[in-house]
Amino acid sequence: MELQTASRKKVKIKMALQGPSGSGKTKSALLIAYGLCGSWSKIAVIDSENRSADLYADLGDYQVLPLQAPFTPERYVQAMNVCLKAGIQVIILDSVSHEWEGVGGILETHSAMLGNSFTNWAKLTPRHNAFVQAILQADAHVIGTIRAKQEYVLSEKNGKQVPEKVGLKGITRDGMDYEFTLVFDLDITLKAKASKDRTQLFFGKPEFIPSVDTGAQVLKWCSQGTDTYKEITPEEIIGKIRACNSTEELLSLYNTYPLLQESFSLDFTTRRKEIDNQQHSTQPNFSTNGTH
Secondary structure, eight states: OOOOOOOOOOOOOOEEEEEOTTTHHHHHHHHHHHHHSSSSGEEEEEEESSSSGGGGGOOOOEEEOOOOOOOOHHHHHHHHHHHHHHHHHHHETTTTTHHHHSSSSSHHHHHOOOHHHHHHHHHHHHHHHHHHHHHHOOSSSEEEEEEEEEEEEEEEEEEEEEEEEEEESSSTTTTTTGGGSEEEEEEETTTTEEEEEEEETTTTTTOOOOOEEEEHHHHHHHHHHHHHHSOOOHHHHHHHHHHHHHHHHHHHHHHGGGTTTTTTHHHHHHHHHHHHHHHHHSOOOTTTSSSS
């Protein structure tokens, strides 16, 4: 048993696209997948959506593995293993929702079981957890699509209770989205916004339409493992921060090294204040009568 300094090795992204029907989840997943690997033949769609993945065959010669009911966790894991043995680099699970709410999925299985409901969940939860672990441990990038429905709450307006939209709720087990490194919420206009983002590439940014470039950005983050950060010392990082002459340069440097943001937050903040003060001091001062 030995303590080790935290470091990130080169990783495979585990991400999800969550949205209602018609929000572009499948096509967005395919475009991101191509940005991740640069080869259509290295992309496979495990399709539980009645072969909807075939609708985008004009994009490229990606692989499709049709998945029929029952949508048990074990069948998903088996399909993923088929993809891994074939050397697939990006696996798209289209969709994850069937494992939970589809025919033969966890919910249907639970409702058909006899006996104590609580005890029955103790039997099913390990099966679902094995499915989750298969995703997380897969030696490939994994993109899961999650069906979603609009959530409403009742709020009082002018003395009346009226429904109010509060966001999307994914059709999968509660907390499933927390298992992914990156989650995009898609709307009916095909635009995405990050609702969870450990990469720090997209969170808080404006909505956008996912593209091949999105996958390329994620791939760059995945490739910035330990080897990348061994090439630059703390002194060099501080030197780069000091060399920034505008807030735009500073922001670009900040986003280049997501794993170092917390360690050097004070240095970034200090330099930003210096730049702001320098810019303010170069502005002409005017008296109240309009003269310098």
